[in-house]
Amino acid sequence: MSAAVTIERGAWRTLGVTSLVGFMVSLEITIIALALPEIRSAFPEASESMLSWVITAYNIGVASLLLVAGWLADRYGRRRIFLIGLAVFLVGSLTTGLAPSAGFLIASRVVQAIGGAMQFPSGLALLLDAFPIQRRQMAIGVWGAMGGLAAALGPSLGALLIEAFGWRAVFLVNVPVAVFALAAGRVWLNESRAEGVPDSVDVVSVPLASVGVGAMVLGIVQGDEWGWTSPATLTTFAVAVVLVAIFVRRSLHHPAPLFDLDLFKLPTYTIANIGTLFFVIAFFSWLVLLPTFVQEVWGWSVLRTGFAIAPGPMVAMLISPVVGRLADRIGNGPILTVGGVAGAAGLLLHLALTDVTPDYVTGLLLPGLLVGVSAGCSFAMLVGAAMRDVAPRRFGMAGAGRTTIFQLSIAVGIAIAVALVGRPDSAAEALDAMRRAWLLGTVLFAGQAVLFAVVYPPLPAAPRPAPERRPV
Numbered sequence: 001m002s003a004a005v006t007i008e009r010g011a012w013r014t015l016g017v018t019s020l021v022g023f024m025v026s027l028e029i030t031i032i033a034l035a036l037p038e039i040r041s042a043f044p045e046a047s048e049s050m051l052s053w054v055i056t057a058y059n060i061g062v063a064s065l066l067l068v069a070g071w072l073a074d075r076y077g078r079r080r081i082f083l084i085g086l087a088v089f090l091v092g093s094l095t096t097g098l099a100p101s102a103g104f105l106i107a108s109r110v111v112q113a114i115g116g117a118m119q120f121p122s123g124l125a126l127l128l129d130a131f132p133i134q135r136r137q138m139a140i141g142v143w144g145a146m147g148g149l150a151a152a153l154g155p156s157l158g159a160l161l162i163e164a165f166g167w168r169a170v171f172l173v174n175v176p177v178a179v180f181a182l183a184a185g186r187v188w189l190n191e192s193r194a195e196g197v198p199d200s201v202d203v204v205s206v207p208l209a210s211v212g213v214g215a216m217v218l219g220i221v222q223g224d225e226w227g228w229t230s231p232a233t234l235t236t237f238a239v240a241v242v243l244v245a246i247f248v249r250r251s252l253h254h255p256a257p258l259f260d261l262d263l264f265k266l267p268t269y270t271i272a273n274i275g276t277l278f279f280v281i282a283f284f285s286w287l288v289l290l291p292t293f294v295q296e297v298w299g300w301s302v303l304r305t306g307f308a309i310a311p312g313p314m315v316a317m318l319i320s321p322v323v324g325r326l327a328d329r330i331g332n333g334p335i336l337t338v339g340g341v342a343g344a345a346g347l348l349l350h351l352a353l354t355d356v357t358p359d360y361v362t363g364l365l366l367p368g369l370l371v372g373v374s375a376g377c378s379f380a381m382l383v384g385a386a387m388r389d390v391a392p393r394r395f396g397m398a399g400a401g402r403t404t405i406f407q408l409s410i411a412v413g414i415a416i417a418v419a420l421v422g423r424p425d426s427a428a429e430a431l432d433a434m435r436r437a438w439l440l441g442t443v444l445f446a447g448q449a450v451l452f453a454v455v456y457p458p459l460p461a462a463p464r465p466a467p468e469r470r471p472v
Helices: 009-042 053-076 078-097 102-130 133-165 174-188 205-226 231-253 261-265 267-296 302-309 311-330 332-353 360-387 392-421 427-455
Strands: none
Touching (some): 009 133, 009 174, 053 102, 078 102, 078 174, 102 133, 133 302, 133 311, 133 360, 205 392, 261 392, 267 332, 267 360, 311 332, 311 360, 332 427, 360 392, 392 427
């Protein structure tokens, strides 16, 4: 029997601070969509395309800056970059909540994005560095549970805040949370730096990566509005492909790359990122489209819809810490296999039981609970699976690369979902469109299950103690 692993008090404090910040940032993602109708009313002079940038500017800003933020965290200190990012996010949340115009609102969302990008890789690196390797999956599970809690509370909490205080509350609610996390982080977090990081970095790759990834996200999220074959969309994708290709070439040959592509030589890192693509597209296409279907086809209110969808994410929040502890013993692969199977089963139930006639238990609750099991087994475990074999000196860089793929996958998932659903003219057409999205999600969840059941390397067996020699 292995000896119990001692976890220092500072590790638990690091988990508390990073989980709180993760909850805040995740809540911002799920809560914002409900505020758009009131924002539209507050700024009637703004066009629909301009208002779409309230969401798009944040997504592009985060995705395009992650690789730079990861290098900064490894080079200058993860605690330092985490706290600076938290302060920037605090300022962005305050100015967004007080925005006098749509343009000011969008600019403030960019400030939020800068702060969010700085928090992701540095927070994950702080968490991984604080815990012994034998308990890292447990820590990641608890950290991921806060994201699940945010997803569960986002729709209902957002509806309550908007109804009580108006749309500005969905941004201003971040302010007290960020102030507390900033104060606690200054006292509780220990500095963590990577060894052997060059003092300088390939400066040409910084704009190449940022603009290239940003252009890719821009083309994905705006493709439906601009037209997928329009000159604007095709030009945006062409710019993205050229810049990313040059970035990859420079990263392969530069002595101090912004992102070390040798990380993809780790089978666990590569396979987990492919699994992230499968899961995120399937899950977010489900999460983004379902509220619109329930409100427009079933005729339910925003508040009722938010509470109706919440049980699935709540299950995810409850499961995530449990499977994190389990992953420390059996590895991530079996848990992610179960996650893929549960997600596929949930969407198959949607295909079989969800109709234009409202039926909460069979048409929404049961499928949603299974998708919640999938999320609980997948969100945090995909992080753990990707980072399992990464050396500590690469925590910031590897976390930034993984999160960049995660953000791109969200954009792709939403774009595919919107393209599949289109603009139906009747309830029957809306249901048919949803079924196309659910069928695609079923295939992707099944792909996740196969990937981690068959391809992902199992957890190495713990070395057995040598047998004692008895004197002859």
